[in-house]
Amino acid sequence: MNLKMNFDSERGLILLFLLVSGGMFLQTWGFGSTAGLFPRLTAGVVLVGAVLLLVQNWLPPGVRAFVAEPSSLIQTDRDFGADFESDEDGSEAPPAPMMVERELDRPVEPSTFTAAVVGLYVLGSFLFGMLWVTPVFAAVYSRWFKQSWPTTAFLVVLTYLMAYGFMTVLNLPLNEGQLFTIPLVVGV
């Protein structure tokens, strides 16, 4: 099931590259020769790359190796057990012994839930104002992951203060949404 999901989500990603670059490639003909050249070149590279990745299983072995196999030129000594991307931000950190995949008694997988709730947070902020939706997001996230009530309360207050700080210091209209504006009563 997992293998199937991985395969499907990778194919989805390639299809996204294909659709976006294909659409953008076609539109370049309307930009004229100067403004159209660079997007045409880059969209062309994405298109070719995406097509190659999509049909990699049907390619001759030599070409397939170039398309599908990892291509690290610089390698650290495998004896040390290092095999992760050379990004030093920690996002590609090795599977650490103190970080384990969580088992949460919830119907939705944690990453899926996080992505969905972030999407709702952005949509809600757009419609009703980020100042008001931010603490709601923090509360929903915290309760879903079964944090204690004091932790939830702390996150609600902290994130509201962060939003309020951004609004006042950077003069952002965070209390205004596209649907309606909730007037700011406290602290004006």
Place this chain on the structure above:
Amino acid sequence: MADLVAPLESAIEILFSGQTPMWIVIGVLIGIVAGALPGIGATLGMAIVLPLTLPLEGADAIVLLICIYGAAMYSGSIPSILVNVPGTAGDAATTFDGYPMAQQGKAINALVISAVSSAAGGTVAVVMLILVSPVLVELVLLFGSPQYFLIAILGIAMITVVTTGSTVKGLTAGAFGLLLATIGVAPTVPVQRYTFGQLALLDGLNYIAILIGLFAIAEMIRLAREKQVSRSDSETGLEGSVVSGIKSVLKHPIVVLKSSAIGLLVGAVPGSGAAISNFIAYGEAMRSSKTPERFGTGTGEGVVATDAANNATVGGALIPTFSFGIPGSGSTAVLLGGLIMHGLRPGPDLFTTQLDITYSVFMAIFAANVVILLLGIFVIPRTGYLTQIDTDVIIPVVIVLSMLGALALRNNWIDVWTVFALGIVGFFMKKHNYSVIAFVMGAILGPIAEENLYRSLSISGGSIDIFLEDPLSLSLIAAIVLILLGPTIRTTIEKWRAGGRRKVS
């Protein structure tokens, strides 16, 4: 040498004027927290802070970012030592000896060794950087528009082959970043591209929003799957001696120097970064040690090597970033975004008319190392609890900061939607080994590459011969071809050799 003195004096003046010293301390503090918190690290910490630097002066903003970078590289060692979890990939090798030291009741020794060797490594790298800068100036001045276009392509090509995943995946990711950078009014002629008549899209997608989405949101979605094992399961305690830690570093000056040089050199290669330099430095220290058998059992020498190297990498990574606009890592990609955001264009200007700003950044690394040293000796051994903060508390805070930061960029909702959309795309890219750094580099370098391509073709009257006319351009093209085909050639040679060995046996 005399050429160095005036800009250095000017740099020191910048560094100690106005609020700059305050930004150094704030940057180091943010960096230490970002590096020590599980799942954050240098890139994410810098990406979140980047929009907040908008009101700052250019030099202050870059100083703040570079201090976060350097401090996070150091503090990633704190969880490596205390809980065996590297804060960043660049601190992974620190776990080999740092964690065993902590288990032996020498956690404070290891933390102090980490601070002192990080500060020493960073300082040695800065000195080397200042010494090689006159050579860099000469080199950078050789480059014109055609070469800048080619070096942007070379940078993306290098990233694609030094990161995980296939070359085609890397190239596709890099080209996709370049493609997204073409949204908005063209930099060369006043033509709208992919704006669909929307005013909000006239200026295109903001690369900082792209950075935040790819680094912060994608990482938080990934991190939500994982759970941190409780610290109480560990036997590690904060015991040990500060003085012994300092002595351990002083006993190994050659290891510090050698590891710093390794860090500087590896850091200067785009895409390689601290994740590689700390392993190479560790291996070299073990190879040249009189007691190699002690490595991996909790020897201070191992921590000295890895931590001197990873902080020196910060200096090395500035070489391609400042001279050619080619970031060596995710962190330098954010730094490059900061440079451009504040009107500082990588290339000749940073080594001629703006040399004082460049040197002030180098000097800021030095000043940050002094702060790291002081905090590392007197404060950090008492703040191990930073590594205990639950990721479920960190994730919503980072997400909220990311969205607020995105809206703060231009008060344009397109940026917030960009952060969200690219967060999802970035999550799947990481999951399937597509280079996120190549994507980011494409998004940042897109306008620069396009401008230089257009300028080159204007000079040549539309002929691509301009890219084939001089030895420097030809060398760059040869390097691009070699780098892209290198892995395939290497695999072919390895197979051929293996076939030969089988025949002999």
